[in-house]
Amino acid sequence: MSADDTQSKKASRWAVATGGGLPSLGEIGLNQFAPYLLNRVTARWNANVSEDLKSFEMTTTNMRVLAVLSVMPTLTINELSVYAVTEQSTTSRTLDAMEEQGWVRRQPRSDDMRIRDVSITEEGRAALARIWPSIYDRFEQLFDGIDEDDYTRFVATLHRMLQNVRKHEL
Amino acid sequence: MSADDTQSKKASRWAVATGGGLPSLGEIGLNQFAPYLLNRVTARWNANVSEDLKSFEMTTTNMRVLAVLSVMPTLTINELSVYAVTEQSTTSRTLDAMEEQGWVRRQPRSDDMRIRDVSITEEGRAALARIWPSIYDRFEQLFDGIDEDDYTRFVATLHRMLQNVRKHEL
Numbered sequence: 001m002s003a004d005d006t007q008s009k010k011a012s013r014w015a016v017a018t019g020g021g022l023p024s025l026g027e028i029g030l031n032q033f034a035p036y037l038l039n040r041v042t043a044r045w046n047a048n049v050s051e052d053l054k055s056f057e058m059t060t061t062n063m064r065v066l067a068v069l070s071v072m073p074t075l076t077i078n079e080l081s082v083y084a085v086t087e088q089s090t091t092s093r094t095l096d097a098m099e100e101q102g103w104v105r106r107q108p109r110s111d112d113m114r115i116r117d118v119s120i121t122e123e124g125r126a127a128l129a130r131i132w133p134s135i136y137d138r139f140e141q142l143f144d145g146i147d148e149d150d151y152t153r154f155v156a157t158l159h160r161m162l163q164n165v166r167k168h169e170l
Numbered sequence: 171m172s173a174d175d176t177q178s179k180k181a182s183r184w185a186v187a188t189g190g191g192l193p194s195l196g197e198i199g200l201n202q203f204a205p206y207l208l209n210r211v212t213a214r215w216n217a218n219v220s221e222d223l224k225s226f227e228m229t230t231t232n233m234r235v236l237a238v239l240s241v242m243p244t245l246t247i248n249e250l251s252v253y254a255v256t257e258q259s260t261t262s263r264t265l266d267a268m269e270e271q272g273w274v275r276r277q278p279r280s281d282d283m284r285i286r287d288v289s290i291t292e293e294g295r296a297a298l299a300r301i302w303p304s305i306y307d308r309f310e311q312l313f314d315g316i317d318e319d320d321y322t323r324f325v326a327t328l329h330r331m332l333q334n335v336r337k338h339e340l
Contacts, residue, residue: 022302022303022306023306024240024302025237025240025241025302026240026241029241030237030238030241030253031325031329032325033309034309034312034313034321034324034325034328035212035215035219035309035312036237037325037328037329037332038208038211038212038215038328039212039216039255040255040332040336041208041328041331041332041335042205042208042209042212043255044332044335044336044337045205045208045209045335046209048335049205067195067200067206068200070194070195070196071195071196071199071200072200083200085209085210085213132192132194132195133192136192136193139203139204139205141334141335142204142205142331142334142335143204143331143334144334145330145334146327146330146331150323150326150327151204151327153320153323153324153327154204154323154324154327155201155202155204155207156320157316157320157321157323157324158204158207158208158211159201159207160315160316161211161312161313161316162207162210162211162214164311164312164313164314164315165211165214165215165218165311165312166210166214167214
């Protein structure tokens with residue numbers, strides 16, 4: 001695609017006359033500005049899940065770490081912090097507590113003892129199994145009325161966005 | 171739609187045999203689980219914007235308040251906190267600082283002095299105009315390669331999701 005094509009494509013996204021300048025938020029419309037909607041939806045999802053997890057005495061970071069480890073063999077703290085969308089220092093502290101709970105184990109890698117591989121334990125899987133139904137319910141609530149095709153396209157767009165902005169190749 | 175239709179629709183979202191039980195995250199696939207992707211993308215967007223705003227000595231909440239007020243005539247603190255996706259106490263503290271900066275003004279409503287209507291000042295609009303190009307650049311980066319049709323569908327799906335989970339009629 002040439003630079004000209006890119007330009008015309010960008011310009012065509014908003015059906016507003018901007019006289020060559022940037023469209024303002026007022027011209028785009030707050031409700032057509034996806035980053036605003038992403039923040040509204042994601043904050044509400046996180047608040048609902050966090051509230052649900054309280055009755056299981058579990059934090060959102062606990063849940064994210066367990067969920068990610070349930071589908072990956074082992075991960076380093078660095079990788080976990082990317083997947084769990086949690087600061088590395090918080091991830092590290094969370095792992096201390098989770099190891100004490102018996103949910104995860106950390107083992108020095110045999111060929112490089114500086115690296116510790118984190119994996120989920122059977123107790124960790126059991127803890128995740130206890131909370132999963134409530135998370136899955138929230139998930140069904142979030143996508144209620146959205147059909148398979150729209151869901152697939154939504155996820156494909158999110159993949160492209162993540163490629164556009166991510167800092168890690170994870 | 172009958173309950174049966176809803177059930178078959180839900181069941182059809184995942185091309186996995188779940189034996190009547192809930193599909194696990196492993197069966198769905200982390201990269202097909204939209205809430206995970208939403209958190210990855212939204213956290214990265216917020217971190218990038220926050221980083222950009224530092225050079226303008228502005229916080230993300232400052233920016234959100236200015237952006238929302240630039241497209242709405244006046245709002246109460248409660249409404250602002252919903253639109254700015256910010257706790258009410260934080261919104262309130264932020265408004266104190268923003269009023270001192272001369273970016274917003276708060277006026278008691280004539281028919282109910284307990285309610286204060288917040289609006290943007292000319293200085294507030296000027297401050298927003300200074301940061302808008304960098305936010306708009308981030309926005310173009312985020313949606314690079316995503317065409318108008320996919321953007322429109324993405325926004326429509328977000329609207330439906332917000333309807334499904336929001337607590338406020340805003």
